[in-house]
Amino acid sequence: MSKEIPYKIYLEESEMPKYWYNVRADMKVKPAPLLNPETLKPMTAEELGVVFCDELVKQELDDTTREYPIPQEILDFYKMYRPSPLVRAYCLEKKLNTPAKIYYKFEGNNTSGSHKLNSAIAQAYYAKKQGLKGVTTETGAGQWGTALSMACSYFDLDCNVYMVKVSYEQKPFRREVMRTYGASVTPSPSMTTNVGRKINEEFPGTGGSLGCAISEAVESATSKEGYRYVLGSVLNQVLLHQSVIGMECKIAMDKYGIKPDMIIGCAGGGSNLGGLISPFMGEKLRGEKDYQFIAVEPASCPSLTRGKYAYDFCDTGKVCPLCKMYTLGSGFIPSSSHAGGLRYHGMNSVLSELYDQGLMEARSVEQTSVFAAAQEFARVEGILPAPESSHAIRVAIDEALKCKETGEEKTILFGLTGTGYFDLYAYAKFNDGVMGDYIPTDEELQKGFASLPDLKI
Numbered sequence: 001m002s003k004e005i006p007y008k009i010y011l012e013e014s015e016m017p018k019y020w021y022n023v024r025a026d027m028k029v030k031p032a033p034l035l036n037p038e039t040l041k042p043m044t045a046e047e048l049g050v051v052f053c054d055e056l057v058k059q060e061l062d063d064t065t066r067e068y069p070i071p072q073e074i075l076d077f078y079k080m081y082r083p084s085p086l087v088r089a090y091c092l093e094k095k096l097n098t099p100a101k102i103y104y105k106f107e108g109n110n111t112s113g114s115h116k117l118n119s120a121i122a123q124a125y126y127a128k129k130q131g132l133k134g135v136t137t138e139t140g141a142g143q144w145g146t147a148l149s150m151a152c153s154y155f156d157l158d159c160n161v162y163m164v165k166v167s168y169e170q171k172p173f174r175r176e177v178m179r180t181y182g183a184s185v186t187p188s189p190s191m192t193t194n195v196g197r198k199i200n201e202e203f204p205g206t207g208g209s210l211g212c213a214i215s216e217a218v219e220s221a222t223s224k225e226g227y228r229y230v231l232g233s234v235l236n237q238v239l240l241h242q243s244v245i246g247m248e249c250k251i252a253m254d255k256y257g258i259k260p261d262m263i264i265g266c267a268g269g270g271s272n273l274g275g276l277i278s279p280f281m282g283e284k285l286r287g288e289k290d291y292q293f294i295a296v297e298p299a300s301c302p303s304l305t306r307g308k309y310a311y312d313f314c315d316t317g318k319v320c321p322l323c324k325m326y327t328l329g330s331g332f333i334p335s336s337s338h339a340g341g342l343r344y345h346g347m348n349s350v351l352s353e354l355y356d357q358g359l360m361e362a363r364s365v366e367q368t369s370v371f372a373a374a375q376e377f378a379r380v381e382g383i384l385p386a387p388e389s390s391h392a393i394r395v396a397i398d399e400a401l402k403c404k405e406t407g408e409e410k411t412i413l414f415g416l417t418g419t420g421y422f423d424l425y426a427y428a429k430f431n432d433g434v435m436g437d438y439i440p441t442d443e444e445l446q447k448g449f450a451s452l453p454d455l456k457i
C-alpha cells in the first residue's frame with residue numbers, strides 16, 4: 001500500500017541527494033564534442049581553461065563519470081532553500097476535473113526566483129576554490145545575473161554582470177537586487193570592452209542583445225587577471241548541477257511509491273529540463289523503466305521543433321566554441337517575447353542528442369495560451385508563475401485534459417522553474433487583452449539557418 005500523499009512532499013536532511021548525476025555516463029551515443037572554430041578539432045581542457053574555471057572544464061568534458069559528489073560547502077548553501085517543494089496539485093486536478101495526478105517541483109522559493117541558483121552557487125564555489133578574484137557573465141531578463149550575484153556574495157567573489165541594455169533600462173528592480181548583493185552591473189553594449197565600443201560605434205543607440213553581452217563578458221574575463229567567465233544554461237556542467245532538481249524529485253517519489261508517466265519542462269537553454277529529467281532518463285537509458293519526456297518551447301523560438309541539428313556558434317559574437325545542437329542559427333533574432341529566459345537560439349547538446357535519438361519529445365506553444373495557463377494555475381495553486389515556467393504548465397494542463405477525455409489516470413510531473421513578480425508588464429498585457437502571438441515563417445527561419453557555419457565536416 002502506498003502512503004497517503006501529502007500536499008507538499010519534503011525530504012529529511014538525511015534523505016537529500018549527496019551527488020549530481022551525469023546522464024552522459026549512461027548514454028550509448030554521447031553528445032558531440034565542442035569544437036575549436038579555428039581548427040575544427042575538439043576543444044581541449046587547456047583551451048577551455050582560458051575562459052572557464054578548471055573544475056568546471058573537467059565537468060564539461062566528462063562523458064563517463066556517473067556521480068559527482070556535491071561539495072560540503074555547496075550542500076550547506078543548498079540547505080538554505082532546498083529541498084524545493086514537490087507539490088501534488090490537488091487543487092488544479094479538482095479544477096480541471098481530471099483523473100490525472102499532477103505533481104510539480106517548485107524552484108521559485110529563493111530570492112533569485114528561479115532554479116538558476118543551483119548552478120550559480122556551484123560555479124562560484126569552483127571559482128573561489130581556484131583562487132580567482134571574480135567572474136563575469138551576461139544576463140538578459142536578469143534571473144541568471146541575480147542568482148550569480150547571490151552566489152558570489154556568499155563566497156566573497158567579485159561579480160561583473162553585462163546586462164542587455166534594454167533590460168537594464170526596463171527592469172531596474174532586477175538590477176537593484178544584483179547591486180544589493182554587491183555585483184557591478186554594466187549595460188551592454190558598453191564602452192568598457194573592445195567589442196562593446198565597436199558595436200556602439202556601428203549601431204549608435206542600440207539596445208544590445210544577449211549575443212553581444214556574452215562577447216563582452218568573455219572579453220572582460222579573458223583580459224583581466226584572476227577572472228573567468230560563467231554561463232547560466234546551455235552548457236553540460238550547468239545541466240549536471242541542475243540534476244539536483246531531478247534527484248530530489250526521484251527520491252521523494254520513490255519514497256511514496258509514485259512513478260510519473262510523463263515528465264514535462266520548459267526548455268530555454270535546456271538546463272532546468274535536463275536537470276529535472278536526468279535521473280529518470282538514466283533509468284530509461286539503462287532499460288530499467290520507461291517515461292515520456294516532453295520539452296516545451298515558445299512557438300516564437302522553436303529550436304527543437306523547427307530547428308536543425310548542426311554545429312553552430314553559441315553566441316552572436318562568435319567568440320565561443322562551436323557546439324552541435326538543435327539550433328535556429330546564431331543569426332536568428334527571436335521576436336520580443338515575454339519569456340525572456342526561453343529566447344536562446346540553440347539547445348543544450350545532451351538534450352539535443354536525446355531528442356535526435358527519439359528518447360524525448362518536444363512541443364511548441366503560443367504566448368497567449370501560455371499566459372492563459374499561468375492564470376488558471378495561479379488562481380488555484382496560489383503561486384504566480386514565471387512566463388517561462390508557464391510553458392510547462394500549458395502542456396501539463398493539456399495532457400491532464402486529454403486524460404479527462406480518455407479516463408486515463410496518468411501521473412504527470414512538471415518543473416515549475418520560478419515566479420513571475422518581475423514579469424508584471426507581461427501579465428498586464430495579457431490582462432488588458434493586448435498580448436499577441438508570433439510564429440516565425442519558414443522564410444524567417446531560413447535567414448537564421450543561413451548563418452550556420454559551413455564546416456564541410
Ligand SMILES: *Cc1c(COP(=O)(O)O)cnc(C)c1O
Nearest residue numbers: 233268269270271272341388418
Ligand atoms: C532561465 C529560466 C528558464 C530557462 O531555463 P533553461 O534551463 O535555460 O532551459 C526557465 N524558467 C525560468 C524562471 C528561468 O529563469
